[in-house]
Amino acid sequence: MKTFSILVLFFSFSLAAQVSTLPLWPEDEMPNKQKSDEKEDINQDDITWITKVQKPTLEVYLPPKASANGQAVLVCPGGGYAGLAYDWEGTEIAKYLNSKGIAAGVLKYRLPGSASVKESFKAPLQDAQRGIRILRANALDWNIDKNKVGVMGFSAGGHLASTLGTHYQEAFYSAIDSTDSEEIRPNFMVLVYPVISMDSKITHQGSHDNLLGKKPTAALEKQFSNELQVTENTPPVFLIHAGDDDVVPVENSLRMYTSLREHGVPTEMHIYPKGGHGFSLANEIYYLQSWSDRLTDWLRNLN
Template sequence: MLKETVEIKVDYEKAGVSSEGCAPVLDCYYNTLTEEIGRKKHKAIIICPGGGYDWCSEREAEPVAFRFLGAGICAFVLRYSCVKKKFPTDALECGAAVKYVRDNAEKFDIDPDKIIVCGFSAGGHLAATMANFWNSELLTKPLGCNPEDIKVNGSILGYPVITSDPEYTHEGSILNIIGEEKSSELRELVSMEKRVSENTPPTFIWHCADDGCVRVENTLWYMCSLSKYHIPFESHIYEYGGHGLALCDETTATWEGHYQPVAAHWAEAAIDWVHRL
C-alpha cells in the first residue's frame, strides 16, 4: 500500500467565495503495482468525513479508507475546508479532488469511469452535492473544466444530511454552508432531495431509524427523489444505532453506543455494491 498527501488547488475568487482559512488536502491510498499482479484498473472512492461542516472526523476518514482499500478499491480522503463560508466552497474542493483523481488515473491504476464519492453526515451532504452538481456551471466554471472531468459515477451516503427543511435538517450543518446572510434562496439550493435529476449517479445509502442528530427522514426523502427519477439505488435502514457510527465496529467505536454489529453490515454491503457498479 502506498500513501501520499496532495494539496487541492481551487480558484475561489472565480466562484466569488473567500479563500480565507481554506486549505483542502487529499490523502491518497493506493495499491503497490507489482509485476506479479499487474494492472487492475481499480475502482476509486473519495471519502468526505462528517463533522457538521465544522471539522473532519478522523473516525470517518482513514479507517474507512483502509476498509475499502483492503477490498481492492483505491481510496482517497478529502479533508475539505471546515470554516464557515458560503456555498459552494466545499463542493468546489470536492470537484477539484474528483478531477485530480481522474487526471491521475494511470498513476493510481484506477478506472477513470468508476470514481465514487462517499460521505458521512455533513460529508454525506457534500457527497450528495457532488453527485447532483457535477454538471453544473456553479462548479465547472470556477474550476475551468468540463462536466466530464468532475463527473462522479456513484455515491455512498452514510446517515447523510440531505434536507434543509428546518424541521428535519441538521441546522448547524446548513448554517455553516449558507453563511451568515441566511439566504432563503441559498437554503433552498442546498436541499439535496430537491436537486436529484436524471443525471444523478447510482447511490448506496444507509441510516439508523433512531438517529437523533440527523433524522432518518433525510435518507427517506432522498430515496423518494431517486425513485422519482429512476436512479438505481440500494438502501439500508437499521433499527437502531444512532448517529456517527462510521464502521460501527471496534475499528472506529469510541464508546459502547458506536459498536453496532448489525449496522456494521453496511461496509460489506457497500463494497459489494461498488464491485457490481
C-alpha cells in the same frame, strides 16, 4: 539467506498500500480565498478532529496494483460543516476501501465558517469538485478507471457528497490547469447517515447554519436541499442510516430515496433500527458491522 530476506522485504513493500498527500490547489490559485490570520487546528484525542482548514488536501490511498479493481472513491468526512472527523470518517474508511482493491482519496476540505473563505457555501463544493478531478487526472498512474470514480460522505460529508452528485452541471470555480478538464460528475454516491435536506423540519440545524447562515434565502435552501436536485442523470446511490439517529433524522435518507426512485435512479438503502449517529464502520456494534459488506457487494455489482 540475506538475498532472500531482501527479496521478501521488497515484496512486502510492493504489496503494501501507497499513501501520499497532495495539495488540492496550486500555490496562490485557490479560489474563493481571502487573507486572514486564522490557523488550522488539529486535535487528536479519541479521533483526529480538524477545524479552520487553511490548506485543503487530498490524502490518496492506493491498493497494491495486483488487487486494484479500477474503482476509486472520494471520501468526505463529516463534522457538521464545523470540523472534520478526519480519521473516523476519512482515513479509516480509505484503508477499508483499499482492502477491497479500491483507491481512495480523503478530502480535507475547507469549512464554510473559515475566516479565510469569501463565500461560505461554495468552498466545500469547490474542494470536492477539484478532488474528484485530481483522482481522474491521475487515473493512469493510480490504476483507476475514470468511469469508476465515485464519492462517499458521512453526515455533513454526506451532504457534500450528495451536492457533488447533484450539482455537477457546472464547476463552482474557473479552470486553472489541465486537471480542470476532467469530469466532476461522480459515477456513484455512497451516503452514510447523510444530511440531505435544508428543510427545517428534518435538517441538521448546525450543518444548515454553518453552510448557509442562520437566515438564508429560500432559494439558497432549495438549491442545497439535494433531494430536490435529483434528475434522471443523477448517479447510482447507496444509502445507510439508523432509524434512531437523533442528530440527523432518518427522513433525510428516506426523502432522498423517494426522490431517486421517482427519477429512476438505481438505489440501494439500508435502514437499521438502532445505531444512532456517527457509527462509521461500526466496529463495536455487531449488528451494524455488516453494512460495509453490503456496500462491497453493491460496489462489485456496479462493475
